[in-house]
Amino acid sequence: MQYDEKRLTRIVATDCGSTTTKAILIEWIDGEYRQTVRGEAPTTVEAPLNDVTKGVINATQELEELARLKYHNPNIKFMENGEFVIPRRGDVGVDAYVSTSSAGGGLQMMVTGVVASMTGESAERAALGAGAIVMDLIASNDKRMNHEKIERIRELRPDMILMAGGEDGGTIKHVVEMAELVSAADPKPRLGSGFKLPVIYAGNKDARDYVRECLQDKVDLIITDNIRPKLEIENLKPARDKIHELFLDHVMKQAPGYDKLMKWCQGPDHEPVPIMPTPAAVGNIMQAIAREENIEVVGVDIGGATTDIFSVFTEEFIFNRTVSANLGMSYSISNVLASSGLENIMRWVPLDIDEGYLRNMIKNKMIRPTTIPYLLEELVLEQAIAIEALRLAFEQHKEFASTLKGTQRQRDISEAFSQSTSGETLVNLMTLDLLVGSGGVLSHAPRRSQTMMLLINAFLPEGITRLAVDSIFMMPHLGVLSEISTKAATEVFHKDCMIYLGTCVAPVGKGKVGKPALTAKLELPDGSTWEEQIPFGEVRLIPCGVGEVAKANLKTHGGLILDENKNKELEVELKGGVVGIVLDTRGRQPFVLPTEKAERIATLKKWIQAFNAYPEQILK
Structure with missing residues (x-):
């Protein structure tokens, strides 16, 4: 059942996570849906409370208090006698309440x-x-x-x-x-x-x-x-x-208290709205956005224990999700080291750091999984680990998100029972329109340019790709909301959930470092022009704000191509973001880092400076 803005003017959505219950308020304001207030409280599914609704009530009470402060209105009340007030009566209550859950594992x-x-x-x-x-x-x-x-x-x-x-x-x-x-x-x-x-x-x-x-x-x-x-x-x-x-x-x-929570979840006509598993809700909003805008999307949620990758590809909007249960940034951080290898992590570190320092940092993170980096060196190491965790999770996703296996040719029974049968991956980075990141290491990076650098280094987008990050991990709430209002979910997704970082232009092919790779001429929104012939192996960042568009003439050199049609010259509009437009001529298929330590560190520092990712002292 889908409702319009006449029936849905105020919505409360919660996500009952394993440790935290997050609540958001979405309202119809000046002709559009906006997320206005956010509250959170510890999840209460375990002893001594053993009732998930206690955490929901606590998070919702914070919403009430913040909404009253925002609107200077003491009459706003979302819950009455321990239940959500539906339908809305004047300034009291909400039109709908929806929820997702990953509590209890x-x-x-x-x-x-x-x-x-x-x-x-x-x-x-x-x-x-x-x-x-x-x-x-x-x-x-x-x-x-x-x-x-x-x-x-x-x-x-x-x-x-x-x-x-x-x-x-x-x-x-x-x-x-x-x-x-x-x-x-x-x-x-x-x-x-x-x-x-x-x-x-x-x-x-x-x-x-x-x-x-x-x-x-x-x-x-x-x-x-x-x-x-x-x-x-x-x-x-x-x-x-x-x-x-x-x-x-x-x-x-x-699960304790969920029978009560299920009764609370309903729309304007008291129609029940099912609770959704958190990852399924994230998949919902990914598919809704892909269909709404007719685009191909990849999303990632990197957590402490697992890394989830979501993708929607092809004209049929085929949805796939994978869970890399052994790749995470706290509980599973040692698995990242084991799966990737020390050498692959260290290749992203622009410092001459002893390998023992990295091992100790990983062990400490496992002992104290909720800690965050205190020193700049720790931040650099954690982000290097994140690149490898994302890369490995994406490799697994590409293998799994494939055409149907077993349909390519005739097989006898011995082949059918072998593990070597493989379909072709559906993931085509050349046709990918939007790459979305979420999770603490991406959403809460000290600089948004760091998030952009991490996503580009991990996923190596090809051609022209827009990048974004989930501001406060709101996608689960919007995924379950899309069940009753796709309009509300997609509007809030674009206006409040997504922080658009910018656009990455990455020609594909091999080249020689220092040789011409890309000639780019950009007409910027302020009327100025940016033009340069960029050598192979370089990165350029051009400021271009959110909502701004730069008209670009792009021309590659050598064997490099710009899109799936193997074009070497394009006239395109590039969308800006909080970071800007990145021109990346470091090559793809393969992407190669220098193997010699001093040369690699110098190269990394040059790229970091181009991204404006870290403070100047790290470049000395």
């Missing part, structure tokens, strides 16, 4: 498939897109013994299991074998010990009766449409809808 799932790289990955895509953390993928060809798979299901205790496998009309043998493994494990849910574990079956329809016979007495079995009805068709929506439905009925209802 969010939605944790296991998925099963017959072939890991085919139906297994389709099941994983369905679960990730619904906002789940996928704890494990169990498949017939994953090289584990049956007893190991059974033990794994028992020890993980997921919130639910999604079973896929087989195309409709195909063999049922392996699908039934997976059902027998789940039955033998007799899994118990993580929350609500008196309830049966929800299991969604979305595989070969011919196997439904066998699966039902095998599982219905031990689990709460839900049957829905096949995720891969044919090898060349992927049908994720029915499974995702069931996951959301079960998330509310079997997971949220078992």
